[in-house]
Amino acid sequence: MAGAQFIVQADGGSRGNPGPAGYGAVVLDARTGEILAEAAEYIGRATNNVAEYKGLIAGLKAAHALDPDARILVEMDSKLVVEQMSGRWKIKHPDMQPLAAEARGIAARGKVEYQWIPREKNKEADRLANEAMDAGKQGRQWEPKPRAAAPVAAAAVDEPLPAAPAPRAGWAGPADLGAPTTLVLLRHGETPLTPLRQFSGSTGSDPGLSEKGVWQAERTAEALAARGTVQAVVSSPMLRTRQTAEAVARRLGLDVRIEEGLRELDFGDWEGLTYAEVLERHPDDLNAFFGSAKAKPTGSAESLTTLTHRAGQARDKILARYPGRTVLVVSHVSPIKSLVRLALGAPPDAVHRMELSAASLCAVQYYSDGNASLRLLNDTSHLR
Structure with missing residues (x-):
């Protein structure tokens, strides 16, 4: 053998x-x-x-x-x-x-x-x-079951022989997977709504960066320029993400490509409200939202399941466009958490167990065999 x-x-x-x-x-x-x-x-x-x-x-x-x-x-x-x-x-x-x-x-x-x-x-x-x-x-060890012996009698002349086992598809030893594609996932900088912990999705007021958010974007740009690894910048279409992405792109001499699938979840009637206000006004809907990825915020057309699907499609477009490269992806809490969850193969409710600060960085490497590896989560060291 x-x-x-x-x-x-x-x-x-x-x-x-x-x-x-x-x-x-x-x-x-x-x-x-x-x-x-x-x-x-x-x-x-x-x-x-x-x-x-x-x-x-x-x-x-x-x-x-x-x-x-x-x-x-x-x-x-x-x-x-x-x-x-x-x-x-x-x-x-x-x-x-x-x-x-x-x-x-x-x-x-x-x-x-x-x-x-x-x-x-x-x-x-x-x-x-x-x-x-x-x-x-049962207090014993496993023992192999005897296998049925293969028949030894010759087949009749007009009797078809049994088909041979189907060959395994194409593995010929260790493969060269090539360089992984790295997505550096950047949450946008602070907006006026961020410190108030108000829901801010894709159908609300579309706020821009606050003074602190602009500072965070510039500090992030400095840090990424110093590392010198980012080769492309892709952003959600929301104002806060575009402003963050443009600050980095200017420092790196790159253009910003807009990807619609990276926008934040539609929070419906929760837009602009705090968690306490939503809990008071829509307690059943809020509990359902945290209990099932298929539940939608009050008045919204989107669930986390829907968002995860479109974020995954956006990810696949980026991977196809920039194979083997390092891409800065500027997005929001829900899409970034969903991409991290998918990379880990974690259950849907894992998104509610992650912390993602304003202007924080995550990084996921994607390999040609379909595997992914989370390299960084909620890194804010560049802001200190």
Whole structure:
């Protein structure tokens, strides 16, 4: 099997996080999709992340036992493990550091590539992990089920032979993903409404920057010019974002490109009101808004789901126009939080758990394989 190409799919789970945990892994022939090996184990009390790493280790060991020289594509639905093992995210948790080191030591450097897949495409590993946890609940370890033997009798002359397994689509070893496209996400500077914490969306008074907001925009321009990495500037059409973007673009000698999809959410009847005023006048609508991404502000035509869709479309346009470049994207709280959420693969309500200050910077890198990596969140160090 020298020169083989394997696909390792791995998963882990914990019923309680931490709680009773187990992992599962399968090794597939990359060309045919045939399952070559399975591994699963109940590991006692652990977290999801520890179980996922142990599943990865088991899958790599199984592939290594089949052919130490094989090239391996690891497919997992754990964004954390994929990004950490790809080197795009740091491994800070002490429980994960030795597991990651063990995984790296199994296969030769350059022989393994990592790719995120959605959970529905990781069903075999997920099944094995759940079988392992079920076995642990019964006080035993997982045991592989015997596979049905292939028939050996020759087919009749007029009987069609069974079709061969469909080949895996086109993986030929570690790919050169090229330079990522980096979106530096800048929230606009303060407006007169910002310190009052009034709702300010896309259908209100469209305020410009306050004196402090102008100062914030100029300080941001100085900082970005000093870094020298921004190659293009894209802005929401709102006045406050255009003024912020133009301050940076002037310093960098660039033009500002307007993207309609980056505008703020339509807050409807909440425009210009404070949170306390909305809570007093529209309590049911406000509670619904924070409880569901599909709920709309009173009198608005937009929900966070709608906004996320258009912000995602705007992102895709920018990525297509500026591949491999660093782009400053000047927008608002809701679109920026939504893009960060999408990059993390976080649930919709995660947008309500982020702080985003005026003139703050976030940064997301996008790779050609569809993965994204959050590099910066709510950075205001340039304003100090």
